[in-house]
Amino acid sequence: MTKNWWQGSVVYQVYTRSYQDSNGDGVGDLPGLTQRLPYIKKLGADVIWLNPIYKSPDKDNGYDISDYRSIQDVYGSMDDFDKMLDTAHKDDLKIVMDLVVNHTSDKHEWFEQSRQSKDNSYSDYYIWRDPVDGHAPNNWGSYFSGPAWTYEPKRGQYYLHLFAPGQPDLNWENPKVRQEVYSLMKFWLDKGIDGFRMDVINLISKPAGLPDAPQAAGSSYGNVEPLVSDGPRLNEFLHEMNDEVLSKYDIMTVGEMPGSTPEDAIEYTGLKSNELNMVFQFEHVDLAANPDKRLGKWNDQPIKLVDLKKALSRWETELDGKGWNSLYWNNHDQPRAVSRFATDNPKYRVTAAKMLGTTLHMMQGTPYVYEGEELGETNVHYKSLDQYEDIESINAYHQLVEKDKAVDGPTMLKYLENMSRDNARTPMQWDDSDNAGFTTGRPWFALNPNYKEINAKSQVDDPDSIYNYYRQLISLRHNSDLITYGNYEEIDPEDNEVFAYRRHYEGKTLLVISNFTDKSVERDYQQADGKRLIGNYSENQGTALRPYETNVYLFD
Incomplete structure (x- = not known):
């Protein structure tokens, strides 16, 4: 097996707006991130993935980009970015940028020109269609509710936006658009960044004819995802991107691909595919969707462990030797891991957070830690819409x-x-002082009130903290080819209380056992014959598993 640096890495995701404010304006920024690099380095992470920091009207917190070659003023300057990048590299930390090229902002120069007429040099940079019987060209609904089409009187046409009206979709069928994208990618890579996380990259190729989407009874619009994910020319576009840009740099690439299957992932990111390195799949985070298809993901029911095991085990098994997994519980678009997949009950939160970290970090793939996950930060539990x-x-x-x-x-x-995505976007909880040490001003978004109890200052020097437990998990991975490359064997897939699996590599076996319940259970997997490498209770009780207990055993 060819071993690549990104396979042995751990990625730490920074939502810059909420990480650390350096100038008192209430918004996290690049100098603030630079100030906190030692914290990330101490955790043991190798790579930092930055959410978008480009110029933007902020209709969708930076995922609507108006200038790909400039830094949003509130985050600092290009000099601040260069200093952050240089400081990170001196500390052996790599920087991965968010590449958002399914769409731009409606304030981007390309769209400002495109919307003027049907016959200028940018007129075909976006997806425009004539009205049909006086209304939108098809029944497509936006990911952000409402129609996926907005009428532009100057052209007498509708433009497509799979997200907000302020996020018009680029027309990847136009070779000029693709060259513009490759040029802006080279701009950042030539500055020395270490790769890209590619936002909804599997939506860039739209189906021929833009047919109507399946529409649930009672819904105002069709569900567009089955039609637009993994479109007919996606492979071609990713191959071209690799040929013209990616293959010329020693970088890491991960494609966000909603709706993708392991078969799709192998096609786009297989170890021999010459496209991307890995994907963010959504199978496990899309579990427990509402049975009323009109409501989609909006639900409050817990995830069944059997379903979670099936989803994660499927990706582990099917990608082994063919592709590479991205391992994550949460990110800026998902609720907090401990609240969603375990419990944020104060009685069990610390134990449960360690259990979740263990379950994921012992799998094959590249783990991603979202800011605050290493502290066991929780959902914010808002009660009114105005929050x-x-x-x-x-x-x-x-x-x-x-x-x-x-x-x-x-x-x-x-x-x-x-x-809600807002659960992940409250400011980072650094200490128990005013505004949690995030800012000396008024935070752009309200803090989670539990920052007095859950914060970095209380954990960094506590050997029993979640933070230091994550340090141990990362250190184990860095020092074990078995954890990094071993294959995966699921155990008792129908067990709805315990998630157990084995990893095998070069004659060694790893056994991972995690109790996902708040009660004590018994399980015997011959763990007595192995050496315990890590666990979230100080005393090991063998086959007895206490609430949210996890243990990892090595068999030579």
């Missing part, structure tokens, strides 16, 4: 409660409390 900031959450409430009348307001608020 939310996220465009997806707010639009979903208005669409599903007020327009479609698919759900009542109090129930929808419970769904938001469970699933």
